[in-house]
Amino acid sequence: MTLAAALAHAPVAATGEQGFLSPTGVEIAFLLVGLATFGAAVVTVTSKQLVHAALWLVVALGGIAVEYLLLTAEFIAWVQVLIYVGSVVVLLLFGLMLTKAPIGRSPDADSGNRWAALAVAVAAAAALVWVVVDAFRTTWIDLDGPAQGSTRVSGEIIFRHWVLPFEALSVLLLAALVGAIVLSRRNAKDPEGKR
Amino acid sequence: MHLVYPAVLAVLLFCTGLYGVLARRNAILVLMSVELMLNAVNLNLVAFDVWLRDTLHAGQALTLFTIAIAAAEIGIGLAIVLMVYRNRGTSDVDKLRDTAEGRGDGPGTGPAPAAAAQKAEAAA
Numbered sequence: 001m002t003l004a005a006a007l008a009h010a011p012v013a014a015t016g017e018q019g020f021l022s023p024t025g026v027e028i029a030f031l032l033v034g035l036a037t038f039g040a041a042v043v044t045v046t047s048k049q050l051v052h053a054a055l056w057l058v059v060a061l062g063g064i065a066v067e068y069l070l071l072t073a074e075f076i077a078w079v080q081v082l083i084y085v086g087s088v089v090v091l092l093l094f095g096l097m098l099t100k101a102p103i104g105r106s107p108d109a110d111s112g113n114r115w116a117a118l119a120v121a122v123a124a125a126a127a128l129v130w131v132v133v134d135a136f137r138t139t140w141i142d143l144d145g146p147a148q149g150s151t152r153v154s155g156e157i158i159f160r161h162w163v164l165p166f167e168a169l170s171v172l173l174l175a176a177l178v179g180a181i182v183l184s185r186r187n188a189k190d191p192e193g194k195r
Numbered sequence: 196m197h198l199v200y201p202a203v204l205a206v207l208l209f210c211t212g213l214y215g216v217l218a219r220r221n222a223i224l225v226l227m228s229v230e231l232m233l234n235a236v237n238l239n240l241v242a243f244d245v246w247l248r249d250t251l252h253a254g255q256a257l258t259l260f261t262i263a264i265a266a267a268e269i270g271i272g273l274a275i276v277l278m279v280y281r282n283r284g285t286s287d288v289d290k291l292r293d294t295a296e297g298r299g300d301g302p303g304t305g306p307a308p309a310a311a312a313q314k315a316e317a318a319a
Contacts, residue, residue: 027196034204041208041231045215050224057227060208064234071201073241076258080237083262088230088269095223095273099286110218111289117217125210132202139198141246148245149255157252158259165256169263176267183274 026143030070037063048105054092061085071141073149201242208235222276222286226269233265 040059047053061084068077147153158166208231215228237258244254280286 024196027200030196030200030204034200038204038207038211041211044231045211045219045224045228050221053224053227057230060231061234064208064238067201067204067238068241071196071241071245073245073255073258076237076241076255076262079259079262083266084230084234088266091269091273092223092227095226095276098277099221099223099280101221101223101286108220108287109224111220114218117214120217121210121214124213125207128206128210129203132206133199136198136202139246141196141198141201141242142248143196143245148248148252149241153252154255154259157256161251162256165260169260173263173267176271180270180274183271183278 026070030067033063033066033070037067046110048107048109049103050096050101050106050109051093051103054089054096057092058085058089061089068149071149072143072147074147075149075151075154077149198242198246201238205235205239205242208232208238220287220289222279222288223273225288226272226276229272230265230269233261237261 037060040056040063044053044056044060047056061080065077065080065085068074068080212228212231212235215231216225219225219228240254240258240261244252244258247254276286279291283291285291
């Protein structure tokens with residue numbers, strides 16, 4: 001509603017050659033995929049069935065990957081599919097199974113302060129949508145020309161300009177791996193876990 | 196494409212994740228909501244990078260780094276949740292009240308942890 005109101009109030013002179021009421025095919029596709037993504041995200045945070053919540057998270061993350069493709073960031077899209085949809089969701093499902101999450105509906109999935117949480121989330125969404133729409137209502141992304149996120153471009157920028165953060169990131173991943181192993185090892189004094 | 200579309204979608208996803216973090220009780224569902232928030236930020240980064248036509252493509256590089264850090268975070272987070280589950284027999288964040296101030300009769304104090312730990316030992 002806020003979006004529509006802000007679009008209606010936008011100055012016509014600043015639109016240039018791009019019209020508000022003639023969305024391109026990319027915009028329509030982005031809008032539809034965005035609606036599906038948002039719906040899947042809402043189901044993820046409200047579903048009473050924990051495994052279903054993890055599976056709806058796959059839909060939400062896959063929708064975000066499609067949005068990356070529509071924004072011509074191809075490499076990020078495939079990295080998103082590989083890492084999030086491929087491994088993070090599988091890790092979350094393993095976590096749900098290892099903590100013996102109930103398979104059916106669990107009535108206590110939401111805590112008692114869910115109405116306060118809903119109020120906070122709605123207030124934050126209203127404020128942020130208002131600010132963002134007000135700030136960027138006359139800016140357009142130019143998607144023409146060569147793709148800005150193809151694998152070639154991404155490889156060139158990472159290994160030409162961002163090599164040092166990339167290497168530091170590999171050290172961070174190693175530290176996280178070692179930390180996860182140390183955390184999930186059984187205590188040596190535990191008689192069951194002694195090896 | 197209008198820049199408002201990806202920005203508003205990112206805002207809505209972030210607030211959905213915010214609601215999930217505040218309202219969920221299971222620690223793994225809280226981690227899922229954190230993933231949603233991180234993805235919203237990534238969408239913002241990619242959209243603004245494409246809009247600005249940055250020659251260094253800092254937004255896309257930062258998105259890749261965020262994805263890697265999120266993967267590390269989910270691994271460590273799940274290890275911590277599994278350890279808490281093994282020690283306490285629950286992954287319900289509402290019941291982990293050892294550091295809570297005020298109410299001394301919370302479920303995290305008293306004889307409950309010992310029984311829960313024994314249950315977890317028996318189950319493991």
